[in-house]
Amino acid sequence: MHANLPLFASPLPATGTREELAPGAWVLRGFALDVAETLLAEIERVAAASPFRHLVTPGGQKMSVAMTNCGEVGWFSDRRGYRYTETDPLTGKPWPALPASFAKLARDAARAAGFDDYAPDVCLINRYEVGTRLTLHQDHDERDRRAAPIVSVSLGLPATFLFGGLARKEPQRRIPLVHGDVVAWGGPSRMRYHGVLPIKDGEHALTGSRRYNLTFRVAR
Ligand code: MD3
Numbered sequence: 001m002h003a004n005l006p007l008f009a010s011p012l013p014a015t016g017t018r019e020e021l022a023p024g025a026w027v028l029r030g031f032a033l034d035v036a037e038t039l040l041a042e043i044e045r046v047a048a049a050s051p052f053r054h055l056v057t058p059g060g061q062k063m064s065v066a067m068t069n070c071g072e073v074g075w076f077s078d079r080r081g082y083r084y085t086e087t088d089p090l091t092g093k094p095w096p097a098l099p100a101s102f103a104k105l106a107r108d109a110a111r112a113a114g115f116d117d118y119a120p121d122v123c124l125i126n127r128y129e130v131g132t133r134l135t136l137h138q139d140h141d142e143r144d145r146r147a148a149p150i151v152s153v154s155l156g157l158p159a160t161f162l163f164g165g166l167a168r169k170e171p172q173r174r175i176p177l178v179h180g181d182v183v184a185w186g187g188p189s190r191m192r193y194h195g196v197l198p199i200k201d202g203e204h205a206l207t208g209s210r211r212y213n214l215t216f217r218v219a220r
């Protein structure tokens with residue numbers, strides 16, 4: 001034990017720990033830390049081809065999270081509804097390919113959470129500024145929704161993740177997520193309600209005043 005360890009408890013579990021929040025829902029602390037700079041550089045490349053944009057919900061609300069995608073399809077929303085598309089409606093071109101570093105991280109993380117041979121066909125990239133939030137929702141636009149897990153990677157500013165139940169009204173746990181944390185949600189947790197509280201003001205050495213989140217899915 002180091003002599004200068006603080007006497008107060010650390011507010012977050014240490015890097016390298018693995019916690020099962022509920023059956024099939026795993027938090028892998030710091031799992032993406034050593035590839036974070038590579039992931040951020042790839043986000044820049046993806047966004048140079050398919051820029052971040054604020055999508056409009058079917059109800060006509062502009063989302064405060066800015067989004068783009070890479071992979072065989074991409075998640076999209078407008079007044080006509082939520083759906084996956086093969087081309088980026090903004091550019092008319094196919095979504096940028098899933099970088100090899102993304103595919104490897106998603107596969108390794110899924111395996112660490114007990115899901116073998118994970119091969120996502122899409123990565124939705126969310127960009128949060130200070131104050132940006134994501135209201136409570138379920139991810140139900142994927143064709144094969146019960147079989148494959150979702151893997152999510154947090155980069156940059158910290159966030160408080162809301163982890164609810166299978167009904168919107170169930171109480172939500174608050175899970176702090178920091179740079180490098182990975183979560184994998186499959187099996188009986190795949191359809192749980194979830195969201196992100198407004199991002200607090202701050203600065204991160206690699207992302208400035210932003211948070212990025214990668215969510216890998218098997219959409220079709
Ligand atoms: C729990 N993104 O893009 S990822 C989303 O931090 C989304 O940007 C959040 O929710 C973010 O749809 C949270 C973690 C996540 C994703 C899907 C889940 C958690 C989940 C599905 C079921 C339960």
Ligand code: FE
Nearest residue numbers: 137138139194
């Ligand atoms: Fe979601």
